[in-house]
Amino acid sequence: MLPHHINGQRVMSQSTSHGPVHNPATGEIIHQVPFATPVEIETAIETAEKAHREWSITSLAERARLMFAFKNLLDKNTDALAELITLEHGKTHADARASIQRGIDVVEYACGAPNLLKSAYSERVGRDVDCYGLRQSLGICVGITPFNFPAMIPLWMYPLALICGNAFIHKPSEKDPSTALLLADLLYEAGAPKGLLNVVHGDKTVVDALICHPKVKAVSFVGSSTVAEHIYQSASLHNKRVQAFGSAKNHCLVMDDADLDDAANAILGAAYGSCGQRCMAIPVVVTVSDKTADALIQRLAPAARDFIIGPGNNDKTVLGPLNTAESLARVQKYLDIGVKEGAKLIVDGRKATHPKEGFFIGASLFDAVTPEMAIYQDEIFGPVLCILRAPDYETALSWINAHRYGNGTAIFTQSGEIAHDFAARVQIGMVGINVPIPVPVGYHTFGGWKYSAFGDLGLHGPDGIQFYSQLKTITSRWPKGRNVHGFTLPTH
Ligand code: NAD
DSSP states (O other): OOOEEETTEEEOOOOSOEEEEEOTTTOOEEEEEEOOOHHHHHHHHHHHHHHHHHHTTSOHHHHHHHHHHHHHHHHHTHHHHHHHHHHHTOOOHHHHHHHHHHHHHHHHHHTTHHHHTOOOEEEEEETTEEEEEEEEEOSEEEEEOOSSOTTHHHHHHHHHHHHTTOEEEEEOOTTSOHHHHHHHHHHHHTTOOTTSEEEOOOOHHHHHHHHHOTTEEEEEEESOHHHHHHHHHHHHHTTOEEEEEOOOOOEEEEOTTSOHHHHHHHHHHHHHGGGGOOTTOOOEEEESSHHHHHHHHHHHHHHHHHOOBOOTTSTTOSBOOOSSHHHHHHHHHHHHHHHHHTOEEEEOGGGSOOOSSSSOOOOEEEEEEOTTSHHHHSOOOSSEEEEEEOSSHHHHHHHHHHSSEESEEEEEOSOHHHHHHHHHHOOOSEEEESOSSOOOOTTSOBOOEETTEESSOOBSHHHHHHHTEEEEEEEEEOOSSOOOOOSSOOOO
16 A cells, blocks of 8 residues: 655555556556545645744745755656656656656746745835735645646646745645655655645545645646536635646647648657647647648558557657556547547557557557547547648638637648747647647746636746735835825825
8 A cells, every 4th residue: 555645754544445556557456545534634734734834934045945955856866756657657768757857847947936936016106105015825735636747747836836835735646646755755855844745645535625625725736627627616616726727639730831751750759659648749630731631641650550569668669558447448439439430540559569468559540530520529638649631721720729628739830920820819828839749848837728727827937936825915104204194095
């Protein structure tokens, strides 16, 4: 049974309720993960509350120093973290390392705490009156994270929450929970005071208890849209500050003037990398002519058929397993649905050669997909790429804008005019121009639009600081004389 991480140490759970953690490359159950009891949740809350009291009055330099030390330990332990990710998630070691690096980027940003928490000061807003802002901590913040990035997404949350003076409770995915424990070990090795970060495992019951707890002030969620919507509504009802990021169906528009070799290479990685289990993956390609669609398929299909499929800890592997047997069943179901809907299955991943055990499936490629098909509308979250043939740019743009998800999109073109128009008019939160996976760098903000995100502020970058701190505005007068008696609102 895996432990929780409470008050600075790994602690065994007393829970009788738990779930299995699989190695997706073999299908074996390698751990049981406990679902926290109400007492364990309360202990985590109490220790976080105590830690917050002291931590919120530490100097910004001290908070930054913790982040520098944490960053160094993350660098040193990248391989150990990546091995855990590969073991429980299934993605390749190289991909796991890259995802950790994208998390470390945000820790590096958090090292700038003294600068990030500066606020405005206006001298003489009236005679002898100054006005200034204080960015203060909220208290206890909770982060609920998905299975597909066990290190990166938590690292997009708590480094910023902590430098803002908060304490944090992390509820990792029950499918690959071990990485969260190692991250917590490293934060404490870096010198975090006891209780500053607590890792509590669980399912829906634990999540609901955390997000509605009267002592929790802010909730950050990343996962599927149906759960994101539930979290957003319940946490808002309980008067929490909340941001909830959900599912995606990201389109890549390939114009006729694009460099097709470059576009095809980029699409292969973006569609099939991490076995299609990325919220910024590209599961849809739209072309504006049959000529470009045919030319792309000529490049994509043979490559997709030839991927080396195997465990993520083998250096030669391109496509690792899906994370669970349910994910595998879902992908297989959508391949059947697509065929029934009339799409052309050019590459059928079920026919690929792969290890017998584990949750493996090859890459699939559908052509002649149309907007009303379920394989286009739904998030499949597997290695399935759909090609849609639009008659022109305006139709392609209208399809992208009409889709209910709005996380990311990309355009491949050599025309600055089209790229500019696309960036201006597309109704999507993150846009790549000749960049297939436009996940913003740590010092910019990540966030989708439409049914892909709930709440006003994005993850990391300046929005992260705003989300995890509250602004207090002080108007102050230090006169020699006295306030003048008056019943009208003061003006200057
Ligand atoms: P999920 O929604 O099943 O689970 C996410 C988290 O919520 C987990 O910690 C899980 O334990 C918890 N949870 C699950 N069901 C719950 C419920 N009914 N009530 C309360 N909590 C619940 O998502 P997942 O399968 O772990 O991750 C894949 C999904 O996450 C995909 O839809 C993907 O697009 C999305 N995702 C989005 C982003 C983004 O930034 N927008 C990033 C990564 C993943």
